[in-house]
Amino acid sequence: MKKLLLSLILAIGMLSTPSFSHEHHAIQNVHKKDKIVYITRTGAKYHESSCRYLRQSKIQTTKKEAISNGYDACKVCKP
Numbered sequence: 779m780k781k782l783l784l785s786l787i788l789a790i791g792m793l794s795t796p797s798f799s800h801e802h803h804a805i806q807n808v809h810k811k812d813k814i815v816y817i818t819r820t821g822a823k824y825h826e827s828s829c830r831y832l833r834q835s836k837i838q839t840t841k842k843e844a845i846s847n848g849y850d851a852c853k854v855c856k857p
């Protein structure tokens with residue numbers, strides 16, 4: 779039983795790991811059609827992961843989602 783509980787905890791831990799806590803750039807293989815981009819709490823642009831405008835806040839979304847929410851492409855990082 780102990781082993782089952784442990785694997786359950788591991789599974790939950792993996793699901794709830796917040797991606798924004800990772801400072802280094804994780805290389806993501808995007809298999810889906812939608813490109814992963816990032817928006818900020820206050821801005822009206824969407825950005826590449828490495829963009830300097832993401833220092834304040836970084837909210838992961840998809841390009842499609844960002845566009846449908848009225849966001850425009852950042853002119854600095856050109857996502």
Ligand SMILES: [Zn+2]
Pocket residue numbers: 824825826829830831852853854855856
């Ligand atoms: Zn940008």
